[in-house]
Structure formats: structure tokens, C-alpha cells
Amino acid sequence: GCGQRHRRKKPSPAAKHFTVVDYVIFAVLLAASMAIGLYYALSGGRQRTTQEFLMADRSMHCLPVSLSLIASFQSAVAIIGVPGEIYTHGTQYWFIGCSYILGLLIPAHVFIPVLYRLRVSSAYQYLELRFSKAVRICGTLTFICQMVIYMGVCVYTPAFALNAVTGFELWGTVLATGLVCTLYTTMGGLKAVIWTDVFQTVVMFAGQLAVIMVGVQRTGGVSEVWRKVWEGNRISGLDLNPDPTERHTFWTLGVGGIFLMLSLYGVNQAQVQRYLSSRTEKEAVRSCYMVFPSLQLALALSCVMGLVMFARYCGEDPSDKLGTSSRDAMVIYFVMDMLQGLPGLPGLFVACLFSAALSTISSAFNSLATVTMEDLIKPYFPAMSESRATLLSKALAASYGLLCLAMAYLTHLMGDSVLQVALKIFGMVGGPILGLFSLGMFFPWANSTGAVAGLGTGLAVAFWVGIGSIFTRSSGARPQDNSVLFLLISQVNHLSLFFSRPTGLKRFYSLSYMWYSAFNCFTVILIGLIISFLTGPMKEEDVTPGTIYPLLGKLLCFLPEHLKKKLCCLSSHQMQPAQHKENNGLGFQQEDGLSQEEAESFLPDGHTPSVEHETTV
Numbered sequence: 293g294c295g296q297r298h299r300r301k302k303p304s305p306a307a308k309h310f311t312v313v314d315y316v317i318f319a320v321l322l323a324a325s326m327a328i329g330l331y332y333a334l335s336g337g338r339q340r341t342t343q344e345f346l347m348a349d350r351s352m353h354c355l356p357v358s359l360s361l362i363a364s365f366q367s368a369v370a371i372i373g374v375p376g377e378i379y380t381h382g383t384q385y386w387f388i389g390c391s392y393i394l395g396l397l398i399p400a401h402v403f404i405p406v407l408y409r410l411r412v413s414s415a416y417q418y419l420e421l422r423f424s425k426a427v428r429i430c431g432t433l434t435f436i437c438q439m440v441i442y443m444g445v446c447v448y449t450p451a452f453a454l455n456a457v458t459g460f461e462l463w464g465t466v467l468a469t470g471l472v473c474t475l476y477t478t479m480g481g482l483k484a485v486i487w488t489d490v491f492q493t494v495v496m497f498a499g500q501l502a503v504i505m506v507g508v509q510r511t512g513g514v515s516e517v518w519r520k521v522w523e524g525n526r527i528s529g530l531d532l533n534p535d536p537t538e539r540h541t542f543w544t545l546g547v548g549g550i551f552l553m554l555s556l557y558g559v560n561q562a563q564v565q566r567y568l569s570s571r572t573e574k575e576a577v578r579s580c581y582m583v584f585p586s587l588q589l590a591l592a593l594s595c596v597m598g599l600v601m602f603a604r605y606c607g608e609d610p611s612d613k614l615g616t617s618s619r620d621a622m623v624i625y626f627v628m629d630m631l632q633g634l635p636g637l638p639g640l641f642v643a644c645l646f647s648a649a650l651s652t653i654s655s656a657f658n659s660l661a662t663v664t665m666e667d668l669i670k671p672y673f674p675a676m677s678e679s680r681a682t683l684l685s686k687a688l689a690a691s692y693g694l695l696c697l698a699m700a701y702l703t704h705l706m707g708d709s710v711l712q713v714a715l716k717i718f719g720m721v722g723g724p725i726l727g728l729f730s731l732g733m734f735f736p737w738a739n740s741t742g743a744v745a746g747l748g749t750g751l752a753v754a755f756w757v758g759i760g761s762i763f764t765r766s767s768g769a770r771p772q773d774n775s776v777l778f779l780l781i782s783q784v785n786h787l788s789l790f791f792s793r794p795t796g797l798k799r800f801y802s803l804s805y806m807w808y809s810a811f812n813c814f815t816v817i818l819i820g821l822i823i824s825f826l827t828g829p830m831k832e833e834d835v836t837p838g839t840i841y842p843l844l845g846k847l848l849c850f851l852p853e854h855l856k857k858k859l860c861c862l863s864s865h866q867m868q869p870a871q872h873k874e875n876n877g878l879g880f881q882q883e884d885g886l887s888q889e890e891a892e893s894f895l896p897d898g899h900t901p902s903v904e905h906e907t908t909v
């Protein structure tokens with residue numbers, strides 16, 4: 293127990309109410325977001341071209357880009373799910389912070405240089421350059437599925453949690469959030485999405501900080517909180533258990549988490565679009581570096597919030613007070629319990645919750661509209677006028693908004709821990725996409741057949757493990773017994789009993805969901821290489837310049853040049869040098885000139901330096 297010195301009075305019953313001030317603060321958040329959307333709809337180029345609407349005229353500075361990068365994948369799921377995780381299982385999850393080092397360095401020095409120099413708008417254009425149009429379409433469709441499901445979770449989470457505790461109108465909130473977000477994204481384009489992300493990230497941090505400060509103060513101060521948390525052994529040590537079915541260890545979080553980060557910050561369209569909207573490549577790399585401290589802060593705030601919550605309730609089960617055993621709803625209960633009687637603070641936390649949700653959903657809308665436009669429509673309608681293309685992009689953003697509301701309802705049927713649901717989605721779908729890009733960038737022999745076969749196998753295995761894990765109770769979220777999904781599964785349960793009889797398969801299903809990204813990534817690469825060699829590997833000269841990252845060359849950089857050339861059978865010219873004015877290897881003219889510093893990177897005799905020197909880490 294917590295060694296409580298005195299019998300604490302039972303917290304007041306669950307029904308917490310908002311004062312008018314709280315609703316006003318929530319309304320101010322929505323209005324401010326709308327205002328930013330309107331501003332960018334009426335200023336600059338007034339969102340008349342897809343270059344502006346989808347790529348922010350490639351003019352962004354690193355500060356807004358870095359805050360927008362964090363906001364894109366830090367939604368209400370983390371704000372609610374992480375404290376619930378720490379409350380229940382202790383601070384083991386905090387070790388995911390170790391994965392942020394390589395999880396951001398590799399995107400900064402591998403993925404950004406390759407993708408930025410190809411001057412693409414959609415990350416999946418890379419797949420056409422490296423492989424074929426078919427591979428690009430498969431990548432785009434996979435990304436669309438991933439983000440549509442993820443969006444549903446992000447819209448549903450804050451509304452559900454608030455409704456469970458405060459009676460906050462559930463579907464009215466989902467509708468309000470979805471509509472406001474759709475409006476400012478459709479009106480203001482990527483510029484509005486990035487600047488609302490900046491504003492919403494500030495609100496998000498402020499809300500969490502307020503809860504922590506009031507919570508510590510009301511739970512008897514820092515030392516009292518530390519004592520209770522320590523005695524409740526919620527401070528987890530370094531768990532070096534190598535067992536891959538162990539849910540959270542240093543390996544699943546610190547190493548498995550790297551692949552999760554690479555799938556998000558390396559190849560996910562939402563993040564790639566932000567890198568590509570930067571003024572120069574160096575600005576994009578800088579924004580990636582700047583993500584690190586803010587991401588660690590976001591992680592720390594949500595973990596500390598979980599510890600303060602533990603100090604307050606000492607591991608008590610909330611179900612009697614709340615009517616649901618969901619830890620996620622308990623976090624809201626804790627917040628309302630702490631902020632009760634401080635007018636405006638509950639409203640600030642609600643604004644924090646919805647800022648987290650809005651900034652993620654708007655990034656998803658905009659990136660979905662971009663890839664649909666660039667990958668699925670433009671190639672078939674090359675003659676489409678700029679104004680029609682922009683109008684269509686806006687219509688797409690709006691329709692994705694409505695689709696996301698439908699997905700929110702589907703989330704109603706999924707497991708109970710939203711954090712686990714979100715991380716599983718990233719692992720099951722983001723992992724194979726990371727594998728596809730890695731196959732293309734690091735293995736010159738890989739061909740299109742191998743890429744498609746690899747992706748297909750990777751997704752099939754990913755869903756096999758993911759769905760299978762729902763049967764085996766050990767590894768992850770279980771749908772609530774009354775949920776439709778559960779009833780569906782229990783119909784086939786006898787099948788699963790049949791499957792899960794051999795321990796091997798049961799162990800396979802029990803793989804920690806934190807390994808999904810790595811496991812699925814390697815499956816795609818392995819199958820992709822095998823099929824490529826079986827169907828005739830690609831030759832070095834057939835590979836489009838600039839689509840290969842000379843991994844071998846980098847790893848063996850200590851070798852003398854001539855040895856490297858012989859060994860890596862890949863000379864450094866494979867890596868696209870910084871683009872020259874007239875042609876960017878894509879066959880179409882570059883809309884805008886190079887930035888000053890990129891232009892200066894050319895040597896006086898016009899020879900473009902081999903990228904080796906430019907991208908040395």
C-alpha cells in the first residue's frame with residue numbers, strides 16, 4: 293500500500309461539472325485554430341496552388357516545423373494513455389525516450405537527405421522512382437489505411453474519456469472537433485496546419501504542467517509524492533530481460549521503439565511533408581534535431597502525471613467510482629479531481645486534450661489529401677489545372693474529415709487501452725512501410741516484384757500477429773467483453789484455441805507489440821530480397837540516381853576509397869548530389885530556385901561534390 297498516514301476521505305463522486313469559464317476556454321481554443329486557418333486562407337498566395345496548399349511553398353523555418361513534427365504524433369492518446377500506463381505498470385514505458393536518439397538521428401541523416409534532394413511532394417513518389425508505379429500505389433494505399441484508422445482513435449479518445457467522467461457531450465464534441473479541424477485544414481492548408489500545431493503544442497504542455505503542479509501540491513508536495521510512488525514500487529529499474537514476449541523492457545522500448553520512431557519520423561508522409569516544407573535541407577535536419585528535447589519533455593510530462601496520479605490514488609481500482617475499468621477514463625477523473633474548484637483549469641486541460649487531438653488530426657487530413665492528390669490523382673490527370681487541383685485537394689481534406697468521424701465510431705469497438713491500440717496500428721502498418729523504404733534505400737538489388745511481395749507478406753504477417761494477439765490475453769489490449777469486436781472474435785475463438793495449441797505459435801502471438809515495427813520491417817526486407825534475387829536482382833546502373841543511401845559506404849567509411857569502391861560495388865555517385873537548377877532527376881522543372889546555401893554548395897568548376905562529403909554525420 294502507500295503507507296497512508298491517515299485515512300483519506302473518499303474522493304467526491306465521479307460526476308464532475310464544468311463551469312462556464314471552462315467551456316469558454318474550450319471555445320477559445322477552437323476559435324483561435326479557426327482564426328489561424330482563416331488567416332492563411334486569406335494571406336500569402338491565398339492557397340491557390342498545390343505548392344502552397346500542400347507544401348507551404350517549401351518556405352518554413354525549423355522552429356514551427358519541429359513543433360509541428362511533435363504535435364503530429366503526440367495526441368490525446370499519449371496525454372491520457374501514458375499516465376494510465378505509468379499508473380498501472382510503473383515507469384518502464386519512460387525508457388521509450390532512449391529510442392528517440394537513433395529514432396531522430398537516422399531520419400535526419402538518412403531519410404531527409406534522400407527524400408529532400410528528390411524534391412518530391414509525397415514520400416511515395418520515392419517508391420515510383422526506386423521501384424515502379426505499382427509499388428508507389430501500394431505504399432500510398434497502406435499509408436491511407438494506417439492514418440484513417442489512427443485518426444479515428446485520435447478523435448474518439450478525448451471525447452470518450454471526457455464523456456465517461458464529466459458527461460461532456462460525446463458525439464457533439466466529436467462533431468465539433470472534426471468540423472473545426474476539417475475547416476481550418478481545408479481553408480488554410482499546410483501553413484495553417486503547422487501554425488495551429490505550434491499554438492496547440494503550447495496549450496498541450498501548459499495543460500499538462502498545470503495538472504502536475506496542482507496535483508503535486510494537493511498530494512502533499514514533491515517528497516510525499518516521491519515517497520508514495522517509491523513505496524508503491526512504480527519506479528521501474530532497467531529491465532534487461534531479453535524475452536521478446538515481455539511487454540515492456542528496455543529492449544522492447546529502447547530498441548523496438550527505434551523502429552516505431554523510424555516508421556513515424558523517417559517515412560510517414562505527415563512528417564516527410566514537414567521536412568519537405570522546410571526552406572532548405574539543413575533547415576529540415578535542424579528541425580529534426582529540435583524535436584528531440586521537446587519530445588523528451590512531452591514524454592516526461594505525461595509520465596510524471598501518471599506518477600502523481602499514482603501518489604493520489606495508490607493503485608486503487610477506479611471501476612467502482614467510474615463505472616468503467618478503463619485506466620484512460622481514470623486519468624480524466626484524476627484531472628477533474630485535482631482541478632475541481634479552480635475555475636478555468638479544467639477548461640485548460642480540456643483545451644490541452646483537444647489541442648493534442650486537433651494537431652494530430654489536422655496533420656493526418658492534410659497528409660492524406662496530399663498523397664491522394666499526388667499519388668492517386670495527378671498521375672492520371674496530368675493536364676489538370678492548378679486551381680482545379682487545389683480545389684480537389686480541399687475537397688479531399690474535407691472528405692477525409694468526415695471519414696474520420698466514422699472511424700471514431702469504429703474505435704468505440706476496439707480494445708480498452710488507446711495507447712496500445714495506437715502503437716499497435718503503427719507497428720502493424722507503419723512497420724511494413726518502413727521496411728519498404730529501407731528495402732529501396734539500402735538494397736540496390738531489390739526490384740519492384742520483390743518490393744510488392746515483401747510489402748504484401750509483411751502486412752499479412754503483421755495482421756496475423758496483431759489479430760492473433762487479441763486472442764492471447766498476455767500481450768495486449770483486449771476488447772471489452774461486450775464489444776462487437778469481441779463477440780465477432782469469440783465466434784471464431786474455437787479456431788484460435790486450435791491454432792494456439794502449440795506453444796510456438798502462442799509465443800508468436802505473444803510477441804510484445806513494441807517489437808511489431810522492427811519485426812514487420814525485417815519481414816518486408818527479407819521477403820523483398822529473396823523475391824528480388826529469385827526474379828533477377830536489379831543492376832546498379834538501372835537504379836535511379838539519388839534513390840540509394842550508400843549504407844555500406846557509410847558503415848565502412850573508415851576504409852580507403854579504392855577498397856570501399858570495390859567492396860560496396862556502389863560508388864558515391866548513387867547518392868543524389870544537391871540538385872542543380874535545371875533538372876531535378878524527376879523530369880519536371882523545379883518550381884522554385886535553390887536556397888542560397890544549397891547553390892553555394894556547388895564547387896567553382898560546376899562539379900557537384902559527391903554527397904559523401906555533404907552528409908557525413
Ligand SMILES: O=C(O)CCCC[C@@H]1SC[C@@H]2NC(=O)N[C@@H]21
Pocket residue numbers: 365366367368369370371388446552553556587590652711714715
Ligand atoms: O500520442 C499518440 O497519438 C500516439 C502514441 C505515441 C506515438 C509515438 S510513441 C513514440 C513517439 N513519441 C510520441 O510522443 N509519439 C510517438
Ligand code: NA
Pocket residue numbers: 362363364365366367368647648649650651652653
Ligand atoms: Na497532436
